[in-house]
Amino acid sequence: MSRRSVIRAGGLAVASLGLPGCSVLTATAGVGDDMRVGVSWSATELEAFRDVLANYRGGYELVPFGDDIASALGARTAGRPDLVAMPQPGTVAAGLDDLAPLPEDLWREEYHRYAPSRDDRHYALPFKLSHASVVWYRRRLFAEHGLEPPGTWADWMDLNQRIIDDPDLGGAGIAPLALGCADGWLLAVSMENVLLRHFPDTYDALSQPGYDPRLWTDGDVEKALRMLGDMWSVPGAISGGLDRALVLQYPDTVQEAFLYRRAAMVVAPDYAESVIRSFGTAADDVDTFTFPAREGTTPPLAVAGDLLVLVKPARRPAYNLLRYLAGPAAPVPWIRDTGGFIAANPDTDSRYYSDTLRRLASEVHEKEPRFRLSDQLGPAGGKEGLALVLQQLVHDLASGMPPATAARTAAPKMAEIAGAYR
Structure with a gap:
């Protein structure tokens, strides 16, 4: 189950649509225009x-497609969307024939880093960016116990063991990490960061269209899986143990650290801020560090984002709404009132960000980005691919399988799945 599935909630008006994969239609106050906006967001994000x-x-x-958002680009019924907020750049790149080019005056040079183009025409306008190389931690706990954010993977392993061995931390039931395995996408975030920030050449090779699925059996992939297995399998490292982690979903995982305070850290993208805000955690008890990289290197950040695209034949109301959303002030209500939003437009007033999101937004805009591997792999990166393989890895670790064996099992399984989607 993906992030966008687990936060799906009721309270939406349900209507039948002739759209592939579309389950819910939310009608908003309009003035007689039937222009439709396809989104993957639900619950808090949709509001x-x-x-x-x-x-x-x-x-x-608003037409919430959830995990079926890719079908919005191919819809050709009377109810098809006119404007789509697409979270998967790989899907956008593969579907350019279904899209209308953007008005050139909306394009900014900075957007080249995030959006595909063809023949010097631009077809996707970045709207919401996401910093996915983030580890959230409890600032007060770190300060009270003299702990420092790690700079390298070895530092992180040492930090975890220090927490486990401290009678006032591990001895009192506080684990280093909260881990959510019921949502395989959250495991994929960790895997993608280990690959990107330690084996960037392999990450880039896997990101290429038409890559050889046998790359998944490359030694770097197995090393990355082994690194995760070595961290997660340490006794006391995971809040509640691996068996409990297998049933924790994304919001529960964030709450494990910042609401129930049973963990010191959690790996989650910047939009975890909206979950943290929802239960009133004090701002001075929340901080982040960037996912550690191989010593002596400055690799790119893992990013995600939602790209606004116009589905052919684009009508004038869709262009009007696109122009509205392209403005720097448009996302301010989301940034100010809900949090967990980084505006793609660099002119959006940074005063509306929290201190934490302001720093993360600066990193995303200033450092070299790489889109999350899951968002580029198509079906192989989803809940039946990478997420499923990583869930099985955790299950194997929970059953006592050594990390090296679990990694050697997972790598060829991922190669098999990726090959099946070729």
Whole structure:
């Protein structure tokens, strides 16, 4: 199950649509226009996007596709969306024939880092960026016990053991890490960061269209899996143990650290801020560090994002809404009131970010980005691919399988799945 599935909630008006994979239609206050906006967001994120649209004067309908958002680009029924917020750049790149080019005056040079183009025409406008190389930690706990954020993987392993061995921390039931395995995408975030920040050449090779699936059996992939296995399998490293972690979903994992305080750290992208805010955690007890990299290197950051695209044949109301969303002030309600949003437009006023998100936004805009591997792999990167393999890895570790054996088992399984999607 993906992040976007687990936070899906009720309270939406349900209607039947002739759209592939579309389950819910949320009608918003409009003025007679039937322009449709396809999104993958639900629950808190969907409400935050509605706040973004609150001052838009045109009519629209929000169509939440959830995990089926890729089908929005191919829909050709009367109910197809006109404008889509697409979270998967790989899907956008593969579907350019279904898209209308953007008005050139909306394009900024900075967007080249995030959006695909063809023949000097631009087809996707970055709207929401996400910093995915983030580890959240409890600042007060670190300060009270003289702990420092790690700079390298070895530092991190040492930090975890120090927490485990401290009678006031590990001895009192506080683990170094919260881990959510029910949502395989959250495990994939850790895997992608180990690959990107320690074996960037292999990460880039796997990101290429038409890559050889046998790359998954490359030694670097197995090393990355082994590194994760070595960290997660240490007794006392994971809050509640690996068996309990197998049933924890994304929000539960963040809460494990910042609400129940049974963990010191959690690996989660920047949008974890909205979960942390929801239960009133004091801002001075929240901090982040960048996922450690191989010593002596400055590798790229893992990023994700939502790209606004116009589905052919694009109509004038869709262009009007695109222009509204392209403005620097459009995302301010989401940034200010919900959090967990980094605006792609660098002119968005940074005063509305929390101190933590302001720093993360600066990193995303200033450092070299790489889109998350899962978002580039298509079906092989989803819940039946990388996420599933990593869930099995954790299950194997929980059953007592040595990390080296679990890694050797997982790598060829991923190669097999990737090959099946060729």
